[in-house]
Amino acid sequence: MSVIVQKVAQLLSALIFVFSMYVITHGHILPGGGFTGGVLLAGSFIVLVLAQGQGYLKLKQQRERTSLFESLSVLLILLLGFSGLFAGSMVFFGNYLPKGQPGELLSAGNIPIYSILIGIKVAATLFTIFLALTIYKEEVSK
Amino acid sequence: MNTEIYLAIVMIMMIILAVAAIHAKDLLSAVIAQGGIGYGLVICFLLLQAPDLAIVQIVAETITIIIMVAVLHDSTRHEERCPTCPRDIVNRSAALILVVTLLYFFVDAIPALQPFGEHTLRMSANYVYDAIEKTGATNLVKGVLWDFRALDTLGEAAVLFTTAIGVLAILRLQGKKSVKSN
Numbered sequence: 001m002s003v004i005v006q007k008v009a010q011l012l013s014a015l016i017f018v019f020s021m022y023v024i025t026h027g028h029i030l031p032g033g034g035f036t037g038g039v040l041l042a043g044s045f046i047v048l049v050l051a052q053g054q055g056y057l058k059l060k061q062q063r064e065r066t067s068l069f070e071s072l073s074v075l076l077i078l079l080l081g082f083s084g085l086f087a088g089s090m091v092f093f094g095n096y097l098p099k100g101q102p103g104e105l106l107s108a109g110n111i112p113i114y115s116i117l118i119g120i121k122v123a124a125t126l127f128t129i130f131l132a133l134t135i136y137k138e139e140v141s142k
Numbered sequence: 143m144n145t146e147i148y149l150a151i152v153m154i155m156m157i158i159l160a161v162a163a164i165h166a167k168d169l170l171s172a173v174i175a176q177g178g179i180g181y182g183l184v185i186c187f188l189l190l191q192a193p194d195l196a197i198v199q200i201v202a203e204t205i206t207i208i209i210m211v212a213v214l215h216d217s218t219r220h221e222e223r224c225p226t227c228p229r230d231i232v233n234r235s236a237a238l239i240l241v242v243t244l245l246y247f248f249v250d251a252i253p254a255l256q257p258f259g260e261h262t263l264r265m266s267a268n269y270v271y272d273a274i275e276k277t278g279a280t281n282l283v284k285g286v287l288w289d290f291r292a293l294d295t296l297g298e299a300a301v302l303f304t305t306a307i308g309v310l311a312i313l314r315l316q317g318k319k320s321v322k323s324n
Contacts, residue, residue: 028279031193033287039201067310074303081296093292099278108279111288114295121299125306132313 001051009051016044024119028108034115038122045123046130066131070124073117080113145189152189156182169219170211177207194283 001009020040027033084094100107156179163175180203187196224230269286277285287295 028281028284030281031283032197033194033281033284036194036197036201039205067306070303070306074299077296077299081292093288093296095277095289102274102278103280108277108285109289111277111279111284114288114292115284118295118299122302125302128306129309132310 001053006051009047013044013048016040016047020044020119020123024116025105025112027115027119028111029103029105034118035122037115038119039126041119041123042126042130045127049130049134066124066128069120070128073121073124077114077117077121080110080117084110148189149186152182152185167220169214169221173207173210173214176210177203180206194281 020037020043022037023030023032023040024034024037027037081093084091084096087094087096089096095109095111097109097113099109102108106112159175159178159182163172163179166172166175180199184196184199184203187193187199269290270282273282273285273290274280277289279285279289
């Protein structure tokens with residue numbers, strides 16, 4: 001791609017990244033949340049890779065790392081769900097942390113933590129699939 | 143009242159686009175018409191005051207169009223038709239039977255539905271009026287997703303996880319060992 005596209009992609013990628021953080025962390029107050037924010041987060045990396053070419057991010061190492069993050073976030077969601085069995089009202093996925101004032105950033109008990117974890121999970125999944133497609137296509141063309 | 147007029151306009155536009163997608167000679171224009179249907183659905187969700195669904199629909203629609211255009215880029219742009227093949231006739235008759243059956247049950251079920259815009263079911267009334275008090279989340283959708291229905295959301299996450307594993311398993315080439323017959 002040309003220099004203009006590369007520079008604009010770098011600027012845009014930072015903006016998309018910050019906006020995805022906003023969407024993920026405000027999921028329990030405003031529309032949005034883990035799934036949409038995760039897709040935006042993956043998009044900010046995909047824009048970079050599309051504009052800069054395949055050598056830019058050392059893709060093979062990144063793919064192992066995204067797989068690691070994906071599995072880790074699922075494990076953490078499960079552990080947090082199981083921790084509901086031993087605290088509060090003793091239900092699987094119980095919401096036992098203090099609720100706080102509705103409408104503030106730190107409220108709604110466990111829901112923001114789940115939001116952040118699912119955001120990491122969705123972003124890692126989408127980026128893994130994208131990297132798999134690009135890497136294996138490159139291997140075929142060799 | 144205004145909302146219903148706008149909804150009707152958007153839906154008529156979506157139906158026209160759907161017919162155009164079926165009859166398009168170039169597959170790329172069919173894909174673009176289908177994208178138009180998806181974005182029309184986004185406007186419908188916004189008119190019905192469901193911004194959460196609208197955001198998800200925008201993202202999903204964009205990704206679908208990108209993947210479809212990528213597939214078209216690698217394959218042909220023209221549909222191969224043969225109206226007299228037995229397979230085509232079977233497909234058409236199956237589609238016709240399905241449409242008639244669905245229409246019959248749909249007409250049968252309409253009198254049992256709630257009027258448009260009223261949710262008086264016991265469960266959803268509980269969700270709508272007690273959610274802020276019980277979960278502390280002002281976004282009702284997140285309250286339902288991660289408190290009342292958290293187990294369903296875990297299943298959704300498991301589907302995503304399986305998708306990633308499946309893509310990696312199908313697309314990988316290096317890990318495969320060639321089977322040599324002795």
